[in-house]
Amino acid sequence: MNPRRKKRMMALLAVVFGLGSAIGLVLYALQGNINLFYTPTELIEGKGPENQKPFVGQKLRIGGMVVPGSVKRAPDSLHVEFKLMDKGPIVKILYKGILPDLFREGQGIVAQGNLIAPDTIEAFEVLAKHDEEYMPPEVAEALKGIKHEKPVYNNVKGDY
Amino acid sequence: MIPELGYISLTIALGLSILLCIYPLWGAYTNNLRLMRAAPALAIGQCVFVFISYAALVYASLTDDFTLVYVASNSSSSLPWYYKITSTWGGHEGAMLLWVVMQAGWTALVSISSKSLPWPLRARVLGVLGFLGVGFMFYTLLMSSPFESLLPYYPVEGHDLNPLLQDPGMIIHPPLLYMGYVGLSVSFSFAIAALLTGKLDNTWAKWSRPWTISAWLFLTLGIALGSWWAYSELGWGGWWFWDPVENASLMPWLIATALLHSLAATEKRGVFKSWTVLLAIAGFSFSLLGTFIVRSGVLVSVHAFTTDPGRGMFILGFLAIVVGGSLALYAMRASAVSSPGRYRLFSREVALWLNNILLCVATLIVLLGTLLPLVHKELGMGSISIGEPFFNEMFSYLLVPFAFALGVAPLLRWKQNKFNALKNKLLLIGLLSIVITASWLYSSYDVVSSMTFIAVLLAVWVTISTIFDVVERATKQTSLIVGLKQFTNSYWAMVSGHFGFACVVMSVALTSAYSVERDVRMMPGETVTLNEYVYRFDGIKEIVGANYTGHAAMVSIHKEGEKVTKLYAEKRLYNVGMQFMTEAAIDASLGRDLYVALGEQLNNGAWALRIYHKPYIRWMWLGGLIMSFAGLLILLDKRYRGTSKVPQKHKDSNNASQPVASGEVS
Numbered sequence: 001m002n003p004r005r006k007k008r009m010m011a012l013l014a015v016v017f018g019l020g021s022a023i024g025l026v027l028y029a030l031q032g033n034i035n036l037f038y039t040p041t042e043l044i045e046g047k048g049p050e051n052q053k054p055f056v057g058q059k060l061r062i063g064g065m066v067v068p069g070s071v072k073r074a075p076d077s078l079h080v081e082f083k084l085m086d087k088g089p090i091v092k093i094l095y096k097g098i099l100p101d102l103f104r105e106g107q108g109i110v111a112q113g114n115l116i117a118p119d120t121i122e123a124f125e126v127l128a129k130h131d132e133e134y135m136p137p138e139v140a141e142a143l144k145g146i147k148h149e150k151p152v153y154n155n156v157k158g159d160y
Numbered sequence: 161m162i163p164e165l166g167y168i169s170l171t172i173a174l175g176l177s178i179l180l181c182i183y184p185l186w187g188a189y190t191n192n193l194r195l196m197r198a199a200p201a202l203a204i205g206q207c208v209f210v211f212i213s214y215a216a217l218v219y220a221s222l223t224d225d226f227t228l229v230y231v232a233s234n235s236s237s238s239l240p241w242y243y244k245i246t247s248t249w250g251g252h253e254g255a256m257l258l259w260v261v262m263q264a265g266w267t268a269l270v271s272i273s274s275k276s277l278p279w280p281l282r283a284r285v286l287g288v289l290g291f292l293g294v295g296f297m298f299y300t301l302l303m304s305s306p307f308e309s310l311l312p313y314y315p316v317e318g319h320d321l322n323p324l325l326q327d328p329g330m331i332i333h334p335p336l337l338y339m340g341y342v343g344l345s346v347s348f349s350f351a352i353a354a355l356l357t358g359k360l361d362n363t364w365a366k367w368s369r370p371w372t373i374s375a376w377l378f379l380t381l382g383i384a385l386g387s388w389w390a391y392s393e394l395g396w397g398g399w400w401f402w403d404p405v406e407n408a409s410l411m412p413w414l415i416a417t418a419l420l421h422s423l424a425a426t427e428k429r430g431v432f433k434s435w436t437v438l439l440a441i442a443g444f445s446f447s448l449l450g451t452f453i454v455r456s457g458v459l460v461s462v463h464a465f466t467t468d469p470g471r472g473m474f475i476l477g478f479l480a481i482v483v484g485g486s487l488a489l490y491a492m493r494a495s496a497v498s499s500p501g502r503y504r505l506f507s508r509e510v511a512l513w514l515n516n517i518l519l520c521v522a523t524l525i526v527l528l529g530t531l532l533p534l535v536h537k538e539l540g541m542g543s544i545s546i547g548e549p550f551f552n553e554m555f556s557y558l559l560v561p562f563a564f565a566l567g568v569a570p571l572l573r574w575k576q577n578k579f580n581a582l583k584n585k586l587l588l589i590g591l592l593s594i595v596i597t598a599s600w601l602y603s604s605y606d607v608v609s610s611m612t613f614i615a616v617l618l619a620v621w622v623t624i625s626t627i628f629d630v631v632e633r634a635t636k637q638t639s640l641i642v643g644l645k646q647f648t649n650s651y652w653a654m655v656s657g658h659f660g661f662a663c664v665v666m667s668v669a670l671t672s673a674y675s676v677e678r679d680v681r682m683m684p685g686e687t688v689t690l691n692e693y694v695y696r697f698d699g700i701k702e703i704v705g706a707n708y709t710g711h712a713a714m715v716s717i718h719k720e721g722e723k724v725t726k727l728y729a730e731k732r733l734y735n736v737g738m739q740f741m742t743e744a745a746i747d748a749s750l751g752r753d754l755y756v757a758l759g760e761q762l763n764n765g766a767w768a769l770r771i772y773h774k775p776y777i778r779w780m781w782l783g784g785l786i787m788s789f790a791g792l793l794i795l796l797d798k799r800y801r802g803t804s805k806v807p808q809k810h811k812d813s814n815n816a817s818q819p820v821a822s823g824e825v826s
Contacts, residue, residue: 029553029554037543061545077681098679098770101740102739
């Protein structure tokens, strides 16, 4: 091989090696960070054609409507629990911390956390969208056909 | 009456931009000077009518004209006048009109300041800009007109501006970002014009560079401001969420950063020509892609814009035409603009090349992370989300080679370097950086993770090698002070850009590692201690604003018995939309931020409070400002201010830009 070809060969090898390791790293990083989305029904009854259920300990996201009257605050800490539903089954969410401004009973929210029992999630993040009429698309899809309860503003005001 | 005037003006502007798209391009093709000469007048005319149209919308908003759907859903009569003005870009339709305004503004600016350009190039640049204007105006008129009327039945009161957008930061954040997005269309037009002309030389790079840098400058400021706004306004102390909309602004920024580095090489050394053109095309394509992501609603995002699949399809179609067309043109003509430059492994060219590769990889990672959920869903594999850890992890990997090369690059000269000459310098700088980083971190903190150490080390490495280079160049032929004065703006810009980057890296590393965040339940009179600061919850006060009411938590902060400050963390309820908003209270300083946000009311008079201690977080935005300052320095460079009058020779640009660097290290 003449020197010039050798140089090109080396450059090519370097590119291939760089690209390969980059793709490897990306896939590796993706593996641990893809969170599947479930609705309460999918969580309880399984998702997709194979009725695939998440295993206890899995990190996931769940979206649904906060069941009216289900929000319970602990008297002396920031622990809170509430129930989430879409079409039928109800899932319990445990959370410690401050709920977002737009969190209301009867409103769609998305929680991210770990499944600690088949119907209980310990959330480390609760998201409500910055739009009072907003519904996460997945939730809206799941709720299709059932009546969506609109939040009643007067009640919220009464708390203050 | 006024809104109709706005609509008609926009239609006239569309007509003018159609002409602007056809006449000059046809004129350049047939070498008809008369047609080419029409371009500047058309560009300015188009700009005037677009401005009239926007003024009409501002007028409608200021006079509470709720017969317009847009004003009724984005404003209300109790809104302060300045927010009435900003509400004209608070919603989708108005934001698109603002986009059109900026597009027209940039086009007019290019037509005014391009007098020194040869006519065929000038006509083509303006023609391509006209084409883009046609696309956006069609979109605004057909799919999202802010002048749509509710007549004959209209509401007596508007729906109010989203309270999150009622903030000074939000007044300027979107316009800055749009200036950046749209500004990239100028670089894009220059690239397309160069491909059409088949001529790409140093002069071309010199003309294109100030436009690219202005766009980059606006993008940098816009992103920094957006991050600052999220931090102070969203109430959870985060400054970057890897949200699709944020990613949409980050991707063009990364590409624009790569572009301005490669443009520098093209201007000074005549290398990377076809690559530069490709980056210019990619930069604007990513702007468009960002618009598509934000406007079409294909991705779930905290930036909840009203979304509509029809709009998404229109933008997607436009994107396909722009990207497909320009790439096809590139494939046909790129060989005409290829560059013959030769350089060795240890040269500044290779360092810049590495910078470009890494920035492009970073862009691809953001793109992958943003679009993968969409692809996953479309393939019927269910909804997924890609968490922050993915992006954080990938960016940490990329940071290491990027920052390392960034420290070496300024010491390298064009064409080639001997490794031995560099070795000792690099060893010295490396050792110095390690000593400084170790003594700083281990004296300040008990626990230092290896990630934090490496990141801070890299920031220090970049800073020291930059300082080293400044001193070395300045003292080469003369004393330090005299030497410093001889540097060009372009050199200072490099110094300031790299230093700003080091600030951002340092701040991100230390804030991520040493922030203390605590959500607490507090009764009035109770205290909480965080990092030697004692926070006492003094009680709650009722507050009444122009269009909101609410509560403010009074929190006084003491350190070692001495009072530091008293913060008022507010929770507002906006009257019209009945929306809650958290207004965090922040005591800012260079060393740390004390951050208090009010949560909800609990039983027995207790409240939930969020108390954060964020070290060095200000350096992130300060770094952003320092980086933008770099852009400003280049724009103020005499070489670019002179371009509109005197067409200069390359010889001049080579000498002026690198008076000190011209002495190769041997």
